[in-house]
Every structure is written in C-alpha cells, then in structure tokens.
Amino acid sequence: xxxxSTNTAHGGVQGVYRHASKETGTEMTFSVFVPPHADGAKxxxxxxxxxxxxxxxxxxxxxEYRRICAELGLIFVAPDTSPRGEGVPDDAExxxxxxxxxxxxxxxxxxxxxxxxxxxxxxxxxxxxLVAAEFxxxxxxxxxxxxxxxxxxxxxxxxxxxxxxxxxxxxxxxxAPGQVPWGHKALPLYLGDDRAAWxxxxxxxxxxxxARVKDLLVDQGEAxxxxxxQLKPELLEKACADAGIALTLRRQPGYDHSYYFISSFMExxxxxxAERLG
Amino acid sequence: xxxxSTNTAHGGVQGVYRHASKETGTEMTFSVFVPPHADGAKxxxxxxxxxxxxxxxxxxxxxEYRRICAELGLIFVAPDTSPRGEGVPDDAExxxxxxxxxxxxxxxxxxxxxxxxxxxxxxxxxxxxLVAAEFxxxxxxxxxxxxxxxxxxxxxxxxxxxxxxxxxxxxxxxxAPGQVPWGHKALPLYLGDDRAAWxxxxxxxxxxxxARVKDLLVDQGEAxxxxxxQLKPELLEKACADAGIALTLRRQPGYDHSYYFISSFMExxxxxxAERLG
Numbered sequence: 001x002x003x004x005s006t007n008t009a010h011g012g013v014q015g016v017y018r019h020a021s022k023e024t025g026t027e028m029t030f031s032v033f034v035p036p037h038a039d040g041a042k043x044x045x046x047x048x049x050x051x052x053x054x055x056x057x058x059x060x061x062x063x064e065y066r067r068i069c070a071e072l073g074l075i076f077v078a079p080d081t082s083p084r085g086e087g088v089p090d091d092a093e094x095x096x097x098x099x100x101x102x103x104x105x106x107x108x109x110x111x112x113x114x115x116x117x118x119x120x121x122x123x124x125x126x127x128x129x130l131v132a133a134e135f136x137x138x139x140x141x142x143x144x145x146x147x148x149x150x151x152x153x154x155x156x157x158x159x160x161x162x163x164x165x166x167x168x169x170x171x172x173x174x175x176a177p178g179q180v181p182w183g184h185k186a187l188p189l190y191l192g193d194d195r196a197a198w199x200x201x202x203x204x205x206x207x208x209x210x211a212r213v214k215d216l217l218v219d220q221g222e223a224x225x226x227x228x229x230q231l232k233p234e235l236l237e238k239a240c241a242d243a244g245i246a247l248t249l250r251r252q253p254g255y256d257h258s259y260y261f262i263s264s265f266m267e268x269x270x271x272x273x274a275e276r277l278g
Numbered sequence: 279x280x281x282x283s284t285n286t287a288h289g290g291v292q293g294v295y296r297h298a299s300k301e302t303g304t305e306m307t308f309s310v311f312v313p314p315h316a317d318g319a320k321x322x323x324x325x326x327x328x329x330x331x332x333x334x335x336x337x338x339x340x341x342e343y344r345r346i347c348a349e350l351g352l353i354f355v356a357p358d359t360s361p362r363g364e365g366v367p368d369d370a371e372x373x374x375x376x377x378x379x380x381x382x383x384x385x386x387x388x389x390x391x392x393x394x395x396x397x398x399x400x401x402x403x404x405x406x407x408l409v410a411a412e413f414x415x416x417x418x419x420x421x422x423x424x425x426x427x428x429x430x431x432x433x434x435x436x437x438x439x440x441x442x443x444x445x446x447x448x449x450x451x452x453x454a455p456g457q458v459p460w461g462h463k464a465l466p467l468y469l470g471d472d473r474a475a476w477x478x479x480x481x482x483x484x485x486x487x488x489a490r491v492k493d494l495l496v497d498q499g500e501a502x503x504x505x506x507x508q509l510k511p512e513l514l515e516k517a518c519a520d521a522g523i524a525l526t527l528r529r530q531p532g533y534d535h536s537y538y539f540i541s542s543f544m545e546x547x548x549x550x551x552a553e554r555l556g
Contacts, residue, residue, distance in 0.1 A: 009541065061340050255286045267345075
C-alpha cells in the first residue's frame, strides 16, 4: 500500500492510498479517515460507497463526515467506484452510467468486463483485508452506507452479509436496478441476460427472495432529478413492509441528488451507524 | 444578477450567482449561502475571501460552513479571487501567484492590470451593494474572514474599515506581503514601486501606521509549507502586541495549508464571528 497523501483534519488523519488490486488487476485508490484515538485503540469501520462518476475524492472533499467521525470514533473508508487505467474496458460511447466510474459493485461475468470489474469482491473482501492490516480497525464492527449507485452497493452488500455489517443506510439509493434504466443498461453488460443473477444485485429482489436486516435508514431528496425514473424508493418501502424490515425512509423536501444533500444528512447517518456499531 | 445554481443544504439555500461587474469590467461569479430563516427576517453577513488559485467554489464545496451558518443564522458570501475572462491580463508566465486567481484584494494602479484588477472596491463596495439588494442581509452586521491571500484581504479590509466589519479573522494569512516573496512579486505589479502604497495593503504595516481593531482570531497550521517564508505570523503577533490589539493566534500542530485545515476550524471562527455580530 502506497500513501498518496495525508492531511491532518478534525484532529485525525485524512489519508489517500493506492494499492495493486488482485481482484481488479489494476491500481486502486481509496481514502481512509482515522479519527483521533488513544495509542493502541482499535475503532469500528464505516464503509462509504460512492455513486456514478465519483471516485474516492467526492465524499472525501464534500461529505462533511470528519467532524462526526472524530466525535464518534469511527474510521471512514471510501473506495473508488470502478477499476481504472490502461486496458480497462469502458462504456462503448464513454457514457457516465457504465464502465469507468460505474462498476455497480458487482463481479462481472461477461466479456470484456469480467477481468477487471470485480468491485463486489474488492469492496467486501480484498479492501477490508487491507484495511484490517494497515489501520487500527476492528473488523468485527463494520457498517456500510452509500449514495445512489453506492446506495445500491451498500444495500445489496448489507443485505447479503447482515452479520458482518452492523448498520446499513443510503442516500438516494438505486433500490431496484432490475426495474430501472440504469440497471437495465449495466446489469446485462456485467452479468448477462439471466435475471436470476441480477436479483443478487438488486436490494428489492434480495428482500423479496428472503434477505433480511433488522433496520435500514434511507434519505431521499424530493427534488432529486433521478427520483421517479431511477431511484423509486417506494419499491423498497413496499419490500421492507412486506418483509418486516424496519425501514426509516425520510423524504427530504427541496433536496436534490448532490453532495449538498448528502452532507446535510451525513451526521444523522453516522450517529445511526454509531448506535448500531456499539 | 443571474443565478448559476441553487441547492438546498442544511435547511438553507446554497446559491452560485453571476453578474457584470462595473469595477472589474468582467462577469464575476460568487456564492451565497442563506440559512433557514423566518419570512421577512434579515441576517448578518460573513464575507469569506479565498486564497491563491481559488474561486468561490473551493470554500463552497470544502469549507464545511453551512451547518454552522444554519445554526447561527449567518449569510456566508464567497467572492472570486480575481477578474477572469477574455482580455483580462494574467501573469506573464501563467504562474499561480499573480494575475488570474491572485488579485490580492487591491485596486491595481499599474498597466495593464489597473483596468480589471479592482478587487478591493469589488469586495468592499460593489458586491456588498448587490448582496444588500438581492439577499435578506443586514449590512450593519457584517464580518470578514479569509484564507492565505484571502486572510491578507480580510485583515487589511477589516483593519481599514473597523466600524463596518464587526469581526475579523483568518486562516494562515499573509500578514505582511511587503516582507515576503508573494507580496514582493504582486505588489509592484499591481501598485508600482512606491512602498507607501503597499503599506495600505499589508496588515502589519497598517497596524504599525495606526489602524486598530479590538481583537483578531488567526489559526495557523504548524505543518503549513508556506509558514516560514510567506506567512510569518510572528510579525502580526509583534505588531498586535505593540498596538494593544487582542490577537488570538492559535498554532495548530500537524495542520497544513489546505481545506482540511480550514474546515477543521471553520466552526470556531464562525462562532467567534457570531458573538461579535450580536
């Protein structure tokens, strides 16, 4: 692991790091905030998965999480959203919603994407092992949240590993990629046409198929341009109601899809996570 | 005034606006955060002046001021750092420390800069008049802060207009441009070789020449790369001690010159301003 940069912030250290990923076959960059802590102390880890077009940098610069993580004693990790670099296949037209910056947190099975696009295994296995080795982290106390495509990632990963992630929340998540245009484009290209494979990467389908967590927190801006066509929180609301999952869905008047929205409610999410991380 | 964008954030509105400036002869872009407030209420205004290379966007995205301004009921205005656009003269070699992004908050008197580089009058007269006309602002309750070159701007403007600005503070300011390389480059190009003209744009010289404010708050990172050569807070410390100005100079171990530093202490500054804004 190579250190790209470290900056003192809110009494802790905001770092950016790079490593050669076996999963993606590329160099991957990620950020970690380690709050102030006693020598030798180990801290819980909050995973933040970013949305389409983002790298680790967006939330690192605009997320306003450091003050609260410093107060609550949380390590905050922000991975990239896809493999990048020489030879990594991208969207045929370079569109923003597939390929680079749009890994959708799946292990692709389809050529030419299967070789590099292994963001599921990267985020759930390889990067946690690296974080456990390099930072003062208690891996028995992890939680996960994300935004938009990263909200999709947080929900699907949290629902698949309910014992591993003690809290799961999202900002404006894609709750049912199998039912919306973003997913209709990405899922066949990454996973093929078999809809059974899609269902493992669709929060609503996972819940319909029996996945359970105790509770979920979702914030959704009512002025979000993607709300009606791509996000459809009502589908998650119905699935959770049917399954007995305690979903707190907060529709926030006036808020859009941007980091102005995320940073406004980051504190609420991190406090909710801290309660569940114990 | 044209609205470039508005986003709901922390219960208020973060806007970016553009207007044709008479002072600079260019279009100027600036940001304004208006916190949540009762209909018809008018609020105090905090001016934030940015450093070299910045536009309004840096602090708007990375400054972490909205939560606190929302709590305290403060309007937060971030101007650009220079005129920009077709025909605006720049540094001869395109360097970062003069010309575009480096207006030093002076009214230039030297060709070819005198026509557009009128950031002193822009920030102290033209933009306040626009803010007073377009936003729910009480112009009798203004304060000013800034970072680096913008800290220089905040100190010199605050010292020159002690009745107008009820609080003056800075992050890592250039306290004595007349004694450091950044000023030795910029001041002659903007103001000519007459050092008397420089002294009106040098906080330490202004204090030596009799300018007074009751108190000042300055945070300075001890790991700031520019500390020894360009910033020299000890010069401000001595001038304030000699003049009887109550300077609170906090040397912050580990902190550098970045927005990770600024955002860590923004809350302290805004609370200090709010106390003095009444």
